[in-house]
Amino acid sequence: MKHLISISDLTKAQAVKLLDDASELSSVNEREVKKLPALRGKTVVNLFFENSTRTRISFEVAAKRLSADVINFSAQTSSLSKGESLKDTAQTLEALGAHAIVVRHPYSGAAHALAHRGWISSSIINAGDGSHEHPTQALLDALTLRQAFGLNADLSGLNVLIVGDILHSRVARSNVLLLNLLGAKVTVAGPTTLMPNGIEKLGATISHNFDEALEQKPDAVMMLRVQKERMQGSFFPSEREYAKNWALSSERFRRLSSSTRILHPGPMNRGFEIASEAADSNQSLVLKQVANGVSVRMAVLYATLAGEEN
Amino acid sequence: MSTILSNVTLANGKSADIEIEKGVVTQIGSLGKGIDCSGLIALPGFVDLHTHLRQPGFEASETVLSGSRSAAAGGYTAVLAMANTMPVADSAGVVEQVMQLGLEAGYCQVQPIGAVTKGLVGEELAALGSMANSRAQVRVFSDDGNCVHDPLLMQRALQYVKSFDGVIAQHAQEPKLTQGAQMNDGALATELGLKGWPAVAEEAIIARDALLAEQTGSRLHICHLTTAGAVDVVRWAKNRGIAITAEVTPHHLMLTEESVRGYNPIYKVNPPLRTKEDTLALREALLDGTIDVLGTDHAPHSAEKKDCEWEAAAFGMVALEHAASVLQDVIIGGGGDWELFAKVISSRAAKIARLQGQGALAVGEPANLTLIDPAAKRVIESKTQSKSENNPFAGMELPGKVIHTIYRGEFTVREGALRA
Numbered sequence: 001m002k003h004l005i006s007i008s009d010l011t012k013a014q015a016v017k018l019l020d021d022a023s024e025l026s027s028v029n030e031r032e033v034k035k036l037p038a039l040r041g042k043t044v045v046n047l048f049f050e051n052s053t054r055t056r057i058s059f060e061v062a063a064k065r066l067s068a069d070v071i072n073f074s075a076q077t078s079s080l081s082k083g084e085s086l087k088d089t090a091q092t093l094e095a096l097g098a099h100a101i102v103v104r105h106p107y108s109g110a111a112h113a114l115a116h117r118g119w120i121s122s123s124i125i126n127a128g129d130g131s132h133e134h135p136t137q138a139l140l141d142a143l144t145l146r147q148a149f150g151l152n153a154d155l156s157g158l159n160v161l162i163v164g165d166i167l168h169s170r171v172a173r174s175n176v177l178l179l180n181l182l183g184a185k186v187t188v189a190g191p192t193t194l195m196p197n198g199i200e201k202l203g204a205t206i207s208h209n210f211d212e213a214l215e216q217k218p219d220a221v222m223m224l225r226v227q228k229e230r231m232q233g234s235f236f237p238s239e240r241e242y243a244k245n246w247a248l249s250s251e252r253f254r255r256l257s258s259s260t261r262i263l264h265p266g267p268m269n270r271g272f273e274i275a276s277e278a279a280d281s282n283q284s285l286v287l288k289q290v291a292n293g294v295s296v297r298m299a300v301l302y303a304t305l306a307g308e309e310n
Numbered sequence: 311m312s313t314i315l316s317n318v319t320l321a322n323g324k325s326a327d328i329e330i331e332k333g334v335v336t337q338i339g340s341l342g343k344g345i346d347c348s349g350l351i352a353l354p355g356f357v358d359l360h361t362h363l364r365q366p367g368f369e370a371s372e373t374v375l376s377g378s379r380s381a382a383a384g385g386y387t388a389v390l391a392m393a394n395t396m397p398v399a400d401s402a403g404v405v406e407q408v409m410q411l412g413l414e415a416g417y418c419q420v421q422p423i424g425a426v427t428k429g430l431v432g433e434e435l436a437a438l439g440s441m442a443n444s445r446a447q448v449r450v451f452s453d454d455g456n457c458v459h460d461p462l463l464m465q466r467a468l469q470y471v472k473s474f475d476g477v478i479a480q481h482a483q484e485p486k487l488t489q490g491a492q493m494n495d496g497a498l499a500t501e502l503g504l505k506g507w508p509a510v511a512e513e514a515i516i517a518r519d520a521l522l523a524e525q526t527g528s529r530l531h532i533c534h535l536t537t538a539g540a541v542d543v544v545r546w547a548k549n550r551g552i553a554i555t556a557e558v559t560p561h562h563l564m565l566t567e568e569s570v571r572g573y574n575p576i577y578k579v580n581p582p583l584r585t586k587e588d589t590l591a592l593r594e595a596l597l598d599g600t601i602d603v604l605g606t607d608h609a610p611h612s613a614e615k616k617d618c619e620w621e622a623a624a625f626g627m628v629a630l631e632h633a634a635s636v637l638q639d640v641i642i643g644g645g646g647d648w649e650l651f652a653k654v655i656s657s658r659a660a661k662i663a664r665l666q667g668q669g670a671l672a673v674g675e676p677a678n679l680t681l682i683d684p685a686a687k688r689v690i691e692s693k694t695q696s697k698s699e700n701n702p703f704a705g706m707e708l709p710g711k712v713i714h715t716i717y718r719g720e721f722t723v724r725e726g727a728l729r730a
């Protein structure tokens with residue numbers, strides 16, 4: 001596997017292997033000396049055109065635990081604001097010795113372009129492109145679910161409910177694809193204005209009522225972050241009305257079965273889309289997701305960088 | 311000194327010889343030996359209602375000279391040059407300059423289109439009357455690239471151009487419904503995470519403008535139809551007797567949104583590529599006369615405008631040199647005849663634009679004609695006479711080849727070779 005751009009590039013066997021590797025690597029994260037020599041001599045560049053400290057740090061920690069050198073390059077402090085093209089930036093980074101480029105970009109397809117347009121030959125890992133995909137997030141969510149439900153291969157039989165702004169969410173798209181690939185059943189719920197046309201064709205059942213969707217007793221509920229700019233975009237009448245219908249409030253949380261797990265990709269708008277009572281409960285997997293993020297990203301870096309020599 | 315084209319096949323299927331003298335078709339009949347044109351179809355020179363020649367302002371992508379060479383190579387003897395240049399063709403000075411550049415190039419008639427609004431920004435009317443009365447005699451007005459979305463301004467423009475028999479060519483795109491839009495709305499846009507461009511954004515403007523054209527009694531032309539629903543609206547308006555005409559591009563007849571899957575900006579175009587069902591509806595509409603003309607929407611862009619990520623790339627594709635081949639596939643391949651082909655690629659466009667001396671192959675008319683070999687097959691190349699190579703048809707095999715293009719009695723293309 002040279003690149004990771006989209007979940008749709010993975011076979012089921014590849015996805016399960018990444019989760020297996022991540023599980024194994026997570027034991028490294030529990031050791032005193034959290035370092036493996038696997039990627040010694042390799043250079044990983046974090047090329048971030050959007051601010052995302054969490055994802056960037058997660059990749060950075062993952063690369064360092066595999067002994068890779070890490071360069072952080074963010075658009076705010078670079079020549080990109082002066083109109084330098086993505087192509088030029090990527091070629092420059094490769095000339096500086098990058099073996100893998102982890103890219104976060106506001107445009108859908110930016111990671112695909114770096115991987116497939118012949119501009120550079122580095123491995124490309126998509127850390128989120130526009131509203132297209134965020135494959136490592138979906139992998140870490142799958143690993144978290146696998147652990148929480150004591151599964152050891154795929155996610156057959158699980159019912160997962162994803163709630164919120166599906167339209168703009170790359171996390172939702174990658175999750176719908178990966179959960180399907182791993183045999184889980186996915187329902188997406190949210191206001192009709194935030195439901196993308198044709199999402200059912202990616203393998204999701206659509207619900208327009210959170211409470212009805214909860215009555216189906218999902219094994220896991222994944223709450224999505226509502227971006228500030230959506231609140232002004234007339235996608236829904238008011239924050240209050242959104243929260244009333246779509247928040248995992250304390251009241252809704254208390255109605256959940258005690259076996260239902262809660263996920264959120266972070267950062268959370270506490271008190272808006274999710275109540276602290278839910279986020280901090282022992283049903284919440286939010287911190288497990290963060291920890292698994294490092295393991296999954298180690299597995300992905302290893303598969304793309306060490307894999308190419310095999 | 312006259313030229314005789316021997317043994318051509320006319321659009322009506324009959325064989326004839328054509329005599330050309332002093333730039334005029336002087337006889338059509340049985341005239342004896344001349345240039346052997348056996349197997350070639352003789353058609354009125356092609357007329358493109360929708361060409362972006364990019365000059366003045368964007369000469370790195372195209373010039374009037376390079377664009378009119380490309381036009382001649384594609385069989386065109388007249389092109390209508392869109393107004394979105396820099397400066398914008400919104401005054402008599404600019405349209406006269408474009409016309410003059412066309413005369414100097416000498417490969418085809420370059421007839422400027424005037425902007426509807428100053429600077430194409432949709433706020434105040436451009437100098438419509440001055441452009442109409444200028445040496446360029448502008449009759450077609452368009453803000454193409456932008457939609458004249460303000461209904462009052464559109465109504466006034468329709469009313470105003472009526473006095474000199476002008477037509478408003480509308481780029482039908484409701485701006486609010488297409489903010490940030492990147493590709494056809496639907497499941498594929500969702501999968502690719504690209505913002506959808508809904509059909510209703512096109513159809514709503516066509517419906518509104520058809521009603522405005524009815525109310526004002528003015529002529530309305532709709533640029534580049536792309537959806538089955540747009541075809542329905544135009545069909546409805548025509549049945550109602552509204553003076554509406556419609557155009558389709560080669561790419562919307564043949565390519566679909568599936569091409570966008572690899573995020574290659576060569577397929578990025580405004581309006582966007584639609585679905586297979588839409589292409590079928592457009593083909594049917596061309597055959598039944600709902601769509602009047604083929605407009606190439608030839609939109610050259612330099613390499614750097616396309617060699618970038620999808621959302622950063624420019625909209626548009628070149629089209630002049632494969633348009634006739636696409637049309638042959640659609641019309642002749644779809645059971646139509648060469649008379650319909652001639653209407654769609656030439657005579658109706660000349661009529662809509664009120665161009666004199668174009669769109670007719672007849673005795674006494676200026677000798678603007680194109681001879682094609684319908685039996686030829688050719689692989690489209692990305693390098694053409696255009697300065698730009700943003701051509702999604704490159705590598706495809708298409709039928710038909712332009713053998714001769716004759717503009718005002720002179721060969722611009724002879725035996726398939728463009729005049730130097």
Ligand SMILES: [Zn+2]
Nearest residue numbers: 454455481533
């Ligand atoms: Zn247009």
